[in-house]
Amino acid sequence: MGGNKIPLKFRLYMMLYPLRILMKSLASNFTGGEKMGNFNLEGKKAIVFGVANDASIGWHIAKKLNDSGVRIALGYQERAEQLVKPLLSMLNNPFAEKCDVVDDVLLTEFFNKVEKEFGKVDFLIHSIAFAKKEHLQGKYYEVDRRGYQVAQEVSAYSLAELTRRTAPLMNDNGSIIAMTYYGSEKVTPNYNIMGVAKAALESSVRYIANDLGGKGIRVNAISAGPIKTLAASGISDFDTMLNHSREKAPLKRNIDADDVANLALFLCSDMSKNITGQVIYVDAGYSIMGI
Numbered sequence: 001m002g003g004n005k006i007p008l009k010f011r012l013y014m015m016l017y018p019l020r021i022l023m024k025s026l027a028s029n030f031t032g033g034e035k036m037g038n039f040n041l042e043g044k045k046a047i048v049f050g051v052a053n054d055a056s057i058g059w060h061i062a063k064k065l066n067d068s069g070v071r072i073a074l075g076y077q078e079r080a081e082q083l084v085k086p087l088l089s090m091l092n093n094p095f096a097e098k099c100d101v102v103d104d105v106l107l108t109e110f111f112n113k114v115e116k117e118f119g120k121v122d123f124l125i126h127s128i129a130f131a132k133k134e135h136l137q138g139k140y141y142e143v144d145r146r147g148y149q150v151a152q153e154v155s156a157y158s159l160a161e162l163t164r165r166t167a168p169l170m171n172d173n174g175s176i177i178a179m180t181y182y183g184s185e186k187v188t189p190n191y192n193i194m195g196v197a198k199a200a201l202e203s204s205v206r207y208i209a210n211d212l213g214g215k216g217i218r219v220n221a222i223s224a225g226p227i228k229t230l231a232a233s234g235i236s237d238f239d240t241m242l243n244h245s246r247e248k249a250p251l252k253r254n255i256d257a258d259d260v261a262n263l264a265l266f267l268c269s270d271m272s273k274n275i276t277g278q279v280i281y282v283d284a285g286y287s288i289m290g291i
């Protein structure tokens, strides 16, 4: 009885997922070894949070860094395990462990193991967000106290939490990157509590940049245009956001997760050594949709 309740679309997705990953894995064997010119980050190490599947922005960043010589430590949520495990074969000697940013025990275990395995690290990628689906539609003020707290804790506070745990392991001149969206600045239909959480996240980026600047550690946020991912599927009427963004953009196109990963690579490299405390946009253009 219960099994039949899983939508056919989802069952097909799960059935075909391993095949899709195998094809990608074979393709990456042909291209994955090449280092990226000026962005050769050989010998560096990164902690990446926010891989749920092969569409995740966090995954595209992890893969791009890996292909530039960076060893990856992945902290993934238990419920994503089935979709994350097959991806690991595409990374060079990764460390991967279940972790949840609201669970202190798991966080402590994760960071102890990363320290044992990696010693020092160079980069922290924060590609995490969560809000209850019912708070990503309708009126913003309908959000209840608990929904507000959860969204802020997972989507914004977690940057401070992960930074506090990463900083003692971080080499000088490292880079920390968080993911944000324009809904932090302008009212964007249905983005609601996530817009408010992203505003807190962007402000946190500036404060943490100031905190760690003395060690040469840079902290920036990438503000990405809309991309179809698991998190995006929680936002009501997301296709309208995509269409609107494409129509309003000067280049008349949407971006993809690889565009975001390219910017992340730049922000990890010495090419961006004097850029910190910034929100940097990767969009085919500014989407004027809010007030």
Ligand code: NAD
Pocket: 049, 050, 051, 052, 053, 055, 056, 057, 058, 076, 077, 080, 099, 100, 101, 102, 126, 127, 128, 129, 130, 154, 179, 180, 181, 223, 224, 225, 226, 227, 228, 229, 230, 231, 232
């Ligand atoms: P995604 O669903 O693939 O990634 C979100 C990740 O957050 C998942 O890996 C999930 O496991 C993780 N996460 C949620 N709660 C967590 C918790 N308690 N502990 C640990 N991890 C947790 O979707 P995505 O679009 O790749 O999102 C990545 C980031 O990019 C988010 O911050 C999102 O807001 C941001 N972003 C997305 C878009 C877009 O259009 N997709 C645009 C701009 C910014």
